[in-house]
Amino acid sequence: xxxxxxxxxxxxxxxxxxxxxxxxxxxxxxxxxxxxxxxxxxxxxxxxxxxxxxxxxxxxxxxxxxxxxxxxxxxxxxxxxxxxxxxxxxxxxxxxxxxxxxxxxxxxxxxxxxxxxxxxxxxxxxxxxxxxxxxxxxxxxxxxxxxxxxxxxxxxxxxxxxxxxxxxxxxxxxxxxxxxxxxxxxxxxxxxxxxxxxxxxxxxxxxxxxxxxxxxxxxxxxxxxxxxxxxxxxxxxxxxxxxxxx
Ligand code: BV8
Ligand code: ZN
Numbered sequence: 001x002x003x004x005x006x007x008x009x010x011x012x013x014x015x016x017x018x019x020x021x022x023x024x025x026x027x028x029x030x031x032x033x034x035x036x037x038x039x040x041x042x043x044x045x046x047x048x049x050x051x052x053x054x055x056x057x058x059x060x061x062x063x064x065x066x067x068x069x070x071x072x073x074x075x076x077x078x079x080x081x082x083x084x085x086x087x088x089x090x091x092x093x094x095x096x097x098x099x100x101x102x103x104x105x106x107x108x109x110x111x112x113x114x115x116x117x118x119x120x121x122x123x124x125x126x127x128x129x130x131x132x133x134x135x136x137x138x139x140x141x142x143x144x145x146x147x148x149x150x151x152x153x154x155x156x157x158x159x160x161x162x163x164x165x166x167x168x169x170x171x172x173x174x175x176x177x178x179x180x181x182x183x184x185x186x187x188x189x190x191x192x193x194x195x196x197x198x199x200x201x202x203x204x205x206x207x208x209x210x211x212x213x214x215x216x217x218x219x220x221x222x223x224x225x226x227x228x229x230x231x232x233x234x235x236x237x238x239x240x241x242x243x244x245x246x
Contacts, residue, residue, distance in 0.1 A: 008214070008231040009241035015186045015212045016242060021099035023177075023184035024090060025202050029191020029217060030235040031110050034081040040193050056165045064157060068148040071160045075126055078108045079143030086190070086235030087114030092243045094118065101180035105192060105199050107162045120177045122169050122199050128161025137161060169198065181206040189215040191235050194223040203227065 016022060028038035053059060060067040091114045094100040102119050104111055107126040111119050130137045133156025140150070150158040163169055177199075181187060187206035194200040203223045207213050213227040216238045224230040231238055 008229055008233070009238065011229060012186075012188075012214050012231070012242055015214070016093070016097065019097065019185035021180075021183050022093070022097045022101075022186045022188070023180040023202070023206060023211070024093075024100075024102045024188045024190060025181075025192060025199065026090075026102065026104045026106060026111070026190045027192025027194075028106060029193075030086050030090075031081065031084075031106055031108050032191065033084045033086065033234060033236050034110060036078055036081050036108055036110075038191075038193075040195070052165050055162070057167065060159060060164070064149040064159075068145070068150070068160075071126065072144050072148060075145075076143050078110075078126060079141075081108065081110065083110045083114035084236050086239040087111055087116070089239035089243050090190075091115035091117075093239075096243070099183070101176070101184075103177040103180065103199070103202060105196065107160075120173050120180070122163070122173055122177055124160070124162035124170070126160060126162060129158040130161045131156040132159050133157065174198070177202060178205060181211070182209040184209070184211040187211045187213045189213065189217075189223065189227065190239065191217060192221070194221040 032038050054070060087110050090102060094116055100118060102111060102116050103122055104119060105123045107124055109125060109127055127139050127141050128137055129140050129150060131152035131154060134152060134154045136152055152158050181202040182205055184206050189203055194203065203213060203226065214229040214231060215224060215227045216231045216233060216235060218232065218234050
């Protein structure tokens with residue numbers, strides 16, 4: 001049957017088939033179908049707190065115990081979540097594309113568990129702890145930490161290894177994400193409200209460097225009008241269609 005509207009899956013599959021370098025930017029929306037609430041959606045992770053209030057150095061300095069209660073609660077939710085078919089599709093796509101980079105704003109580690117390899121965690125990792133005194137970093141994957149706030153061996157107070165509002169992104173990770181966006185023939189923007197900078201700026205960077213940009217989101221975002229193709233679909237509906245043989 002002749003399709004009057006070109007099928008977004010077909011269009012993006014064609015772009016990907018012709019691409020030598022692909023970059024992907026993901027946000028909380030790709031983990032939503034794994035049961036992890038998004039930040040700004042209904043029933044968002046931030047409970048009664050405004051994101052910009054709680055995920056900040058000031059909130060941690062003011063009340064490290066409250067901050068850690070929130071992160072412990074999130075670690076508990078994330079620990080029960082499984083990667084979904086959207087995460088898996090991106091891991092498969094990486095295996096098929098000559099040069100592939102996944103920049104994620106998510107701190108949940110689901111891309112790692114789905115088998116993605118080249119992952120740039122631009123906002124850090126909830127499973128990493130960092131000492132506020134000696135800056136030592138370590139991974140602690142226990143869903144719920146026994147003692148809050150956790151302490152470093154040096155006695156210093158440990159913080160979550162994530163990037164808070166007002167904090168710079170890890171330099172090496174961020175510059176690799178910028179390079180990948182600039183070099184991309186195709187950028188996929190999946191499950192992000194595109195409100196948080198500089199991460200959301202990767203869209204503009206890729207597009208002005210000549211990439212074809214497709215957004216996959218269940219809702220409209222500030223970049224929907226800017227991208228080449230805004231695909232109104234969930235991550236688990238859209239992404240698997242990109243790796244099925246046409
Ligand atoms: C920086 C980690 C400078 C921690 C996060 C005023 C005051 C202070 C700062 C600023 C300000 N104005 C601007 C700023 C800068 C600020 C910023 O951008 N603020 C925004 C809110 C205006 N940015 C920063 O502060 C950044 N740092 O600028 O530093 C600097 C430079 C050098 C040296 C020193 C300083 C740092 C930002 C990082 C903040 N950390 N999180 C933690 O997780 O606890 S932010 C948080 O938001 C998460 O990282 C999250 O990933 C990120 C973005 O949210 P999304 O992932 O997009 O999630 P969201 O819920 O918003 O949207 C979900 C989307 O999915 C929706 O569109 C929905 O429709 C869609 N969806 C839902 N279900 C599905 C789906 N899509 C597909 N399928 C589905 N099933
Ligand atoms: Zn220490």
